Amino acid sequence: MFRRSKNNSYDTSQTKQRFSIKKFKFGAASVLIGISFLGGFTQGQFNISTDTVFAAEVISGSAATLNSALVKNVSGGKAYIDIYDVKNGKIDPLNLIVLTPSNYSANYYIKQGGRIFTSVNQLQTPGTATITYNILDENGNPYTKSDGQIDIVSLVTTVYDTTELRNNINKVIENANDPKWSDDSRKDVLSKIEVIKNDIDNNPKTQSDIDNKIVEVNELEKLLVLPVPDKDKYDPTGGETTVPQGTPVSDKEITDLVKIPDGSKGVPTVVGDRPDTNVPGDHKVTVDVTYPDGTKDTVEVTVHVTPKPVPDKDKYDPTGGETTVPQGTPVSDKEITDLVKIPDGSKGVPTVVGDRPDTNVPGDHKVTVDVTYPDGTKDTVEVTVHVTPKP
Structure with missing residues (x-):
């Protein structure tokens, strides 16, 4: 917000020690100009007079307008200064205005409360400050507007600190x-x-x-939170399998039984004892599921080992028989196998596999017979043929 100086009398009652008052004539108008001798001012450097608020970005006849290109510092006809920018040399009050023609210049002072500063670097307190610009022509003399007034404008500035x-x-x-x-x-x-x-x-x-x-x-x-461990997000489960006694089970076969939730990227590893499949029964195998964050879930896989079926040859106990024939009497394979006693229900089939007896020779002749069961297993028995000599 610009302020415009007017040709009013200047109250010196509170500023006798700070300013001297001189009266200059410009055209038909006279203006009171205060010249400061304190705080680094030199006589004639600044024009200080009473101000009247002028809420506009352009003062009629003034060579100065607000520099609206500085969007952080100028908005809505008002100026803003961040003390942080002041500390870092990023703000110059002379850049808050644009002078036309461009060969005009300006000097300024800043008033905040009861203090007057000659440099923006002296601003240290948030609040409201007024920057007063004295517009100078191309020769460095105070610029007089067409209405006869010296071109002095003030900019109400909001001061804050980030x-x-x-x-x-x-x-x-x-x-x-x-x-x-x-x-x-x-x-x-x-x-x-x-x-x-x-x-x-x-x-x-x-x-x-x-x-x-x-x-x-x-x-x-306060919105920063610790991550939820993967092991608390997911719930893998162990599976089970059934194998016959004596069937080996690999680690991969065990870990493949673990159900791992999609997207968890959990990796299963067997960590417990491997199952002894030579021993029938239920074998529990411990598996760790390790997640990308290093946390783990532990599950169990059950391997059911079923006992091997008992071979028929171990279930049954056939026996060989005997017969007596006169010398020279032939004996057929059927007659021999019919002598084998096969347990009921075994479905065993006898077959002569040894040498047939030579009944022309008196004596005891042993004949080997295999009994074959449906599961392919076999029992072996002997049949004895007693050959008696001719009278």
Whole structure:
């Protein structure tokens, strides 16, 4: 907001020690001009007179207009200065105005409360300040407008300080980048912090705005949370399988029985004793499921070992028989196998496999007979043929 000086009498009752008053004539108008001798001023450097608020970006006849290109510092006919920018040499009050013609110049002083500053670097307190510009022509003389008044304009300026806020932002960013926080909460906090940072870097604020944002940043830090361990997110289960006694079972066959939730990227590993499949019964095998974050779930896989079926040859006990024939009497295979006693239900089939008896030779002749069962197993027995000599 510009203020325009007018040709009013200047009250010196409170400023006798600070200013001298001189009266100059410009055209038909006379203007009281205060010349400061304190705080680094030199006589004739500044024109100081009473101000009247002029709420516009352009004062009629003035060579100065607000520099609206500085979007962070000029908005709505008002000026804004961030003390953080002052500390870092990023703000020059002369850049807040544009002079036309461009070969005109200006000097300024800043009034805040009862203090007057000759440099923006002296601003240290948030609040309201007034920057008064003395417009000088191309020769460095006070510029007189067409209405006969010296071109002196004042800019009401809101002064605020983002230093504390920026320090808090940096602390939150440093904390958020600690790998202990969950990725989602880190991304959420950092993205919201970036919005705040971009806002204060590019838009004018008041100290009240900044104080509110300090609270907002402090609350954002509370959104950082520790990640939920993978083992608490997922619930794998162990499976089971049945194998005959003596059938080997590999680790892969065991881990393939573990049901691992999709997306968990859990890796199963056998950590317990491997099952002894030579022993019938239920064998529990411990399996660890390890997740990308290093946490683990433990499940059990059950291997049911069924006993081997008892071979028919071990179930049954056939016996060989005997017969007596006179010398020279032939004996057929059927006659021999009919002498074998096969247990009922075994379905064993006898077959002569040994040498047939030579009944022309008196004596005892042993004949070998195999009994073959449905499962392919066999028992072997002997049949005795007694050959008696002819009378």
